[in-house]
Amino acid sequence: MSTTLGWMVVREDIQYYIYDGSRNVIGYFTPDYGTNEEDRIIDLITDEASVRGGKLTLYITAMPSDEMNYDRFMEWMGSLDEKLTKVKAYQDKRGLGSPTVRIEHNSIAVNMDIRFDRRVELTKKSLTSALSDVLDEMHYMQVI
Template sequence: MWKLDREDDFFRIFDNNHNIAGYFVPDYGNIFPEDKADDVIEQMHKNRDKVPGGYLTVPMVKFGIFGSEEDLDVMYVESHLSDALLRLGAWKEFLLQNQMHHAIRMAHTDQDMLSLTFPVKFTDPVSLEKNAILSTLEPTLDLLHEKGLL
């Protein structure tokens, strides 16, 4: 159901319909010297080094009201904000139930959307190979999908 594509130091996560479902940034640890980080990370991927986890970023809520040059009426805005509040409530319930540390930011690809990032700690270190990472992330992605959050 999910597919990973690597780009530089992160992986894009796609769903069955080839839509971006999120991003995964592996925890590469402390890299020295910092000015050689790109080269070190590239070598880590070539060597299929193992990582302890990383950070998963997924879309949280799309408002449907920002970034439009069109005039909006109050009913339209209220409807979209109500929908956003329902989605926010579902996320809040999920995050509280699972006691998850997280960060919420404006999505870097869409200023009308908030994204949610949370740390992922693997049970055992996982090779920097997309199939290994995907099989480890799949249960989390499937759970988010089942809950209607992804």
């Protein structure tokens, strides 16, 4: 599946930030480098090594910035619950661990394991292509 939604991946340090077609950051990907040694990770990036997966963090909804009445807040919570349920189903379908949730940059962020069907080189083009399938599905499921 090729992307029609215009995802863009940009490396910053050891993470790869993901932007939508409107150039809004929607999350980031941290490859499973197989090591925590910074020098070794830099070598892997420089050598455009390949990875089988890693951790994908998606900003799935902004935190409310204004006071809300009870009904509107419950509607927001229901929408959040629906998105988290879809992420969990996505992970379960692939036999991956449960996602974790946190607040990051005034958004609810979900962190999930990602495994590619094949090894993917640590290049902008290769990672964009590999992540596009996941991102397209998340968009189709109305998670992002």
